[in-house]
Amino acid sequence: METLQVTYGIHAVDALFKRRRADVRELMILEGSRVTAVNELKQRAHQHVIKVTEVSAAKLKRVSGDGVHQGVVAMGLPRPEFSERSLEQMLAADKEWFFLVLDGVDDPRNLGASLRVADGAGVDGVIIGRNRGARITPLVAKVASGAAETVPCIRVANLARTLRFLREAGVFILGADGGAEVTIYDSTVDRSVALVIGSEGKGLRRLTREQCDQLVSIPMHGSVSSLNLSVASAVMLYELRRQRDQFTE
Structure with missing residues (x-):
């Protein structure tokens, strides 16, 4: 059955x-x-x-x-599942890759909203920890507004190890950190990149942070100190898309 x-x-x-x-x-x-x-x-x-x-x-x-x-x-039938092996197969292709990595994001609405943003920005895949991340549930698919079918959600056993693998494959690892002096607008990305964002309130875990090539922030000009996860993802992903498109023109 x-x-x-x-x-x-x-x-x-x-x-x-x-x-x-x-x-x-x-x-x-x-x-x-x-x-x-x-x-x-x-x-x-x-x-x-x-x-x-x-x-x-x-x-x-x-x-x-x-x-x-x-x-x-x-x-x-259930959606296809993507794992470390899927990521290895993807990286075997000769192209400039664009990933969103979610560290410890276990809220289904945040995952769904991030998938929707990722689709809009042209991200090749969303990577999330198997044990510390939300799964693709009917609620996630609803919030993603169709993006759960278009953006591979790659679930991995060890996020830090996966980031290390990406770095060795030539992917630049950019971590989102509200305390970073360098902003996303100061960065220059002209090659494969993975943007890593932590959960709301906790941010990046230490082992995840250690695998980042650079930490960047979003400049805040008002009274609030931060943006929610999906909004921050949108700001950063679209800026990275702009930078990448600029270098490929």
């Missing part, structure tokens, strides 16, 4: 249909729904002979685990 995974929310289900339509086994929609996006998903499911079931709001709430399902839930 197949093990099926829940995906809910319009954007998350839409991305699932686009990326892994063959893995979808059933689409559940709110009975009587007049939401255009929901009915478009229903039509696409019918076109590809995917089972469609109209169910009550109570059933959708139960299946989604009280998630904000927006009237649609898909049941499908």
Whole structure:
């Protein structure tokens, strides 16, 4: 018997249909729904002979685990898992790599938001510790708004060891640290890079910090002392994207 995974929310289900339509086994929609996006998903499911079931709001709430399902839930095969071996295979290709590394980030909403930002900035993969990081849950996929299907989330056993491997492969390791004198705008990145960000309130762990080639901060000009994780990720990733694009023009 197949093990099926829940995906809910319009954007998350839409991305699932686009990326892994063959893995979808059933689409559940709110009975009587007049939401255009929901009915478009229903039509696409019918076109590809995917089972469609109209169910009550109570059933959708139960299946989604009280998630904000927006009237649609898909049941499908689990997402592919990415590990250290996957990372090794990726780095065998001759290209300039762009990674986001999350150190000790265990909040599913932060992971989902970071995946969404990573997709927008063109990141090749998000690396997270297997034992100290959040997993890709239905909530993460919903918050990621489709990015859980487009950005590989690479789970590793030892983050410090993985960073060391990346450095040996020629990837520049840039760590986010609110106390760093050098800001992200002072950095110059013209090659493969991995941006490492720690959890809110704790920051980078010592062993992680020791593997960074450089620590950078975001300049704060107001009264607050820091930004939340996903906003900080967005600021830094888009600045790194700008720098990389500048050097490839």
